[in-house]
Structure formats: structure tokens, C-alpha cells
Amino acid sequence: MEAIPLTSVLPEGFDSKLHKIHFAVWNQIKHPVDVLATNDEEWHKWNSWRSVHDDFNRKFIFSMAQDKTDATLWLFGGIWEVLARRPEPQAHSYTVALREDLMGPFIRRLWVRHRRVGRNSRQKMESVLPAMTVSSILKEPFIGDPFPGHDRINHSLADLQAVVSQARADWRIALESMKGVYVIHDKETGQRYVGSAYGDTGIWQRWATYATTLHGGNVGLKELLEQKGSENYRANMRFALLEYWSMRTDDEHVLERESYWKDVLHARSLGLNKN
Structure with missing residues (x-):
């Protein structure tokens, strides 16, 4: 054509x-x-x-x-x-x-x-x-990347901030009613941080905290943020889901899987987890 x-x-x-x-x-x-x-x-x-x-x-x-x-x-x-x-x-x-x-x-x-x-x-x-x-x-103005699917998330903190700031419905609906284990990795060094969303906190709410604070209250990430500076940190820290379940899933199962992934990815010994 x-x-x-x-x-x-x-x-x-x-x-x-x-x-x-x-x-x-x-x-x-x-x-x-x-x-x-x-x-x-x-x-x-x-x-x-x-x-x-x-x-x-x-x-x-x-x-x-x-x-x-x-x-x-x-x-x-x-x-x-x-x-x-x-x-x-x-x-x-x-x-x-x-x-x-x-x-x-x-x-x-x-x-x-x-x-x-x-x-x-x-x-x-x-x-x-x-x-x-x-x-x-386009029929409507472009507002950023559409939700790619739970198993295809590989986005920077800057990407996540853009999604949260717009309260993107496709992302929010897909993540707010899900518990899960996630990994944040520094694409420059390969260091990883493994975290989880459980209790009454869905993945969307947990990740929205990172979008607001950059570090989510985690000691290792706070230290890295101080070293890198906010702009470099936002560009290089990438998020992905390792596992995800409905909010009916027992919290003990989520925490067990979080510990498993910390061991598998050496997130304590070689990464950014402090516990």
C-alpha cells in the first residue's frame, strides 16, 4: 500500500x-x-x-x-x-x-x-x-503504554510513575485486586530487590507507593537512591511480577514465595534485600 x-x-x-x-x-x-x-x-x-x-x-x-x-x-x-x-x-x-x-x-x-x-x-x-x-x-490521544499483561511487565520506575500519575484504569484494574511477588532490578548492576504485596494491599497500591516515594520504605533501595540520584534511579530501576494471585490467597503463601524468590535470585547475599 x-x-x-x-x-x-x-x-x-x-x-x-x-x-x-x-x-x-x-x-x-x-x-x-x-x-x-x-x-x-x-x-x-x-x-x-x-x-x-x-x-x-x-x-x-x-x-x-x-x-x-x-x-x-x-x-x-x-x-x-x-x-x-x-x-x-x-x-x-x-x-x-x-x-x-x-x-x-x-x-x-x-x-x-x-x-x-x-x-x-x-x-x-x-x-x-x-x-x-x-x-x-489514533482515535484518542496517546496516554502511554497500555497494560501489557501480568506476565509481560518490564517497566522502569519512571514508566510506573507515569502510569500512576494518570491513574491508568487498565493498569489499576489489573493490579489492584491482586497479591503478588515482584522483583525490582537495577539494569546497570543487575542487583535485585524482591518484594511482595499481601494483606489488604494489592500490587497497584504497593507499586503506587514506589511511584510516590521512589524507595517504598526499603532500606536497601533508600541507600541506592542516595548513591544514584533520583533521575538515574528512576530510569534504571525496572519492575516485573514473578508471581501473582487473587486477594483470596493466604498471606503465608505469599510470604513463603517471596522468601523463595529471595533465595533463588540471591537478593539478600548479592542484591538489595536486607532481610
């Missing part, structure tokens, strides 16, 4: 020479598509950042956020008007305003297909527009 050119959905009279494209990519801490989906204020800042050069030197910024798994897939993040420019490099030196009157209904709904050449994330739009196509248009 022939690809639909991006030009076909641009507004009448659109002048690409007035725009710079912002190809927002992973900054080693956060994925831009997560920021766009969950935090309007932070996404605003991503489009006001000046690097060493005055890259946003045109009237408009056509912003797009790269998908986490497909480097050729971009989610439209709006057209921003540059109202003022300050000379300070490596700072939020641009004053920008979202022009919702320009393609506003496509924000977080339009997926664009484009294979970026080189590392430059801020380019003249007319130079890349001919190669850009429409991948899909």
Missing part, C-alpha cells in the same frame, strides 16, 4: 521554511514519548531548550517524540511558536507557546514515519518533509 505523505495532513498554506523540526529523542533519562504523553509542562520545557547553537531560529517548531522501540516512528507533539530567544546556551532560553490552532487535533494522535539521518535532532523542515509519511492517526 502506498504511504500517505505527511504533507497531505498539513494545514492549507503551511510553509515548511518557517519551521524547524524537533526530533525529540531519549536523553539517557527519559523517553520523549512518555513525557509528551504524561506531562505537558515538561514537554513544554523540552521544546524551550537551547543547546550550544541557536537551533530554533525560525518562527515555529514542529515537534515530534520518538517511539521507545521503533526509531523510525514519531508522535506529533504540536507546533510551537518561538516568541523570544535568549542567548544562554544549555538552558531553557526559548520562550515558546503551543499553537493549538495549528494541527491541535493531531497532537498525541498523529504517528509519523521517518528515518532520521545523522544525529542532528533539530533540522530544517523543508529538507526532511518529502521523506515523512503518516503511519497512523
